[in-house]
Amino acid sequence: MSNLEVWDGTISQKDFYVAARTLVERWKQVNPSLPQWTWIPSKSTLMGSSCKEEGYLSLENMFHIDRNEECLIVDSFSEREETDDVATLVHSTSNETHIYDFHIVYSFSYKVPVLYFHGYQSDGQPLSMDEIENDLPPSSSKILRESKWTYMTLGEHPYVRRPWYTLHPCATSDWMKLLLGGTSMKDLDISSYLLSWLSVVGQAIGLRIPLELQQSSNSSSSRRGATKSPTGTEAVEARSGQ
């Protein structure tokens, strides 16, 4: 590929690995109090030959806490009261916690990153599409409703091998090309690819993306889109410490 060629918005698997390392580092600097992105190397390779670049990024246990009372007792089980046990603490209310896991997987077909995610209640029950949408800040719901690139669907996670929600990647290269401006291959800082990508995708799914993630990166790329105010601050716990 010539250096002068106009970049088409895609990246190679090796570049994905490089960009993933950058994201992990930047996230750690900017969000030390949140769960961390980690690189999960794949043991069984998708493409036949195994190499260190094969794997995916994982961010697990992001919490979304509601103050609602839990309601999950489902049917009339012959209920025998346990002997009053004074040594057990009985909560009057409990928080309903939704837990989200996010994975970024490289798509060999589209040559772009693909977001896979799933959410579940604190007992492990997976969240339905409706429940996920309820957790999203209004700005994200709007993006999901109105943007054509955010087609959310249930698809098999290529590594976990179970259906996870995913944002279909077939427009990703187009908007990445827009986002990083008609950069030629030569000027492209591929290591910042995922930071830019996440700044867009994160908005759609309410994943809080701190501005600093983009701003203090030394990317030479255009900041269009990346400097939009982050949405979804309420969606995912962002408190540090206590």
Add this chain to the structure above:
Amino acid sequence: MASSPSPSSPSLNSGSVLQFDRFQSLVDVGFWHRLSSLKLDTLGIDQSPITLVGFFAPHSRAQVSNHLTLLSESLPTAPIDHASSIETNLGNRNRCPVPGILYNTNTLEEFKELDRDNLLQIEANKILEDIRLGKVEEDSTLLLRFLVISYADLKTWSFRYLFAFPALVIDPPATLMSLQPATQMLTAEEAESLSAACNEWRSSSLTAGIPFFIVSINSDSQATLRPLKDWESCQGDQNKLLFGFYDPCHLKTNPGWPLRNFLTFICLRWKLQKVRFFCYRERLGLANLDVSLIGDALISIPTDFTEPQYIPKVVGWERIGNRLALRCISLAESMDPQRLAASAADLNLKLMTWRAVPSLNIDVLQTAKCLLLGVGTLGCQVARTLLGWGVRKLTLVDSGRVSMSNPVRQSLYTFDDCLNGGRLKAEAAARNLKAIFPAMETEGIVMAIPMPGHPIPAQETASVLEDCKHLQALIASHDVVFLLTDTRESRWLPTLFCSHENKILINAALGFDSYLVMRHGAGPNVSTPDNNLECRDDGTAAVLMNELSLKDVGAKRRLGCYFCSDVVAPIDSTSNRTLDQQCTVTRPGLAPIAASLAVELMANILNHPDRIYAPGEIASSITGNSAQPLGLMPHQIRGTISLFSQMTLLGYSSSSCTACSETVLSEFRNRGMDFVLQAINHPTYLEDLTGLTELKQAAGSFELDWDDETDDDAEIQ
């Protein structure tokens, strides 16, 4: 980071009953996937208890207690399952392994009738025995034994389950003398040293998975963590001793559940009555002594506990508030392969609307009820292409059986369908479509289509009449009719009925190397939805329309049917050679081409606002893109493989048509099935009725055949 502790917290009520915060469970979807495959592939109806490994970790996130978690790795490995890509890490600091047992029943009744008291008691007895025999010093996780009962309904992919975290009950209960953030109870030096020691313990793969330990702090404020088996050697020196445990609980006011059996163990085994315990908690993966707690408890074990035959009291079924935390989890969305297939099939269509054709109406296709008359080479291929468009409701009509020669050309059948005389095509096709895509709603109807020129013996009249009525009812109850039979005369009755019911009819016919695909126009005397103009026959002979007036006239004139351009009524005759009479010898690629065109034509019609009234368009009359989302709306498509060429044609209805003219329709409406029978039994009746006889006499030996047509875009009439 952590805020400063609040020593004045009202919860520090010294001398009160020590209350433990319950353990909570979390079951990852992967666990149920693994359990399902284990059940299906290995266990069958075996209900023996299954050994589990649960995982937990110290509390680490504000406001949230850590849960005891079941993952796919919690179950024994099924030999068939290669899907897991998550590794089981020994010494994974966030996955401290805990032994458990699962009772999974085969039925809901058995699940409800499980003797829960007894099952819990068995686990409690094991815990007590492990304490007595000294096993706990070797493996402290035995104090955390847990129990799960479940019923896995693999038909509906739903799972009911209930957890228990058995805790031995001692009476009187332990008394809490004080409970403070660890930093309040230690000097800064001690706290620093303890943090370092804990971090070391938690980062070593040898100790990270050991949830109970002894903290020994010497006079130099240096803390060390020791395993329980070092108890003896911790005695004697004058060090301060704390009994530490990984505390999953986030509350400042209460310790978590693991402490409960730990205290009982300490008291029973080591005869201590006053215990200083250490609730170890973390932040950001490191020890945090602001959120960790240190407390003092007084505990006395009743003497009967030490008697060898003592049956301990036990509590521990998971509860929310006071109610049993019986849970039901439904994974149909992520496990039911039929649902997965349906959503995957939809995805392709939705993607089409997303990028290529945003205005495409998929719903109208998916909900369309399609009737396929004939399930041979064309019918099979039409059905398959309809699958691709998301059509779910198909009714297939054919009277034949699958013969040995069929499967190679008729893509819905396999060799097995030919055996033992062959399955009925209608039924085999309906069944095989469901095998290809289970969401299909298919029905096979074994019926021969009554044909003109095939006189009916008197004794069969009643059954043929039944067939006629059945066919009419079928056409009335469907949205689109595909006419895919292999004789010309079998197309007459469906054409008549569709014309009468004003149903969309798509006709495909094959020659050896040429094909015709067309849609029939609306029936006569029907108002168009838009302009209320009456569609009527134009009795004039064929007129070549210029392009300007074409659209105008087309809106008012009915499109023709298969028989409109014929000057002979359908009869059982070999002298009148039409395309389909040669269809047993067609080039194999032809049927898929024609069938695909037929389905694509349907997609265009259903997406056109005027549907059956949509004016016919020919390729040259449209410059650039058509106004319709899917493009041109042709009337007839005719192609020849020998020339690799294809053209669109337009033909209007004929007042002499034997199947759709006003004359024929009004006769049918007046006389009903009597008219049909007469047409079937008397070959010349239709020609006489429509004036074709006269026309033929006038035109002499003039005969129009498809093969004579060569003019592009010519109107045929």
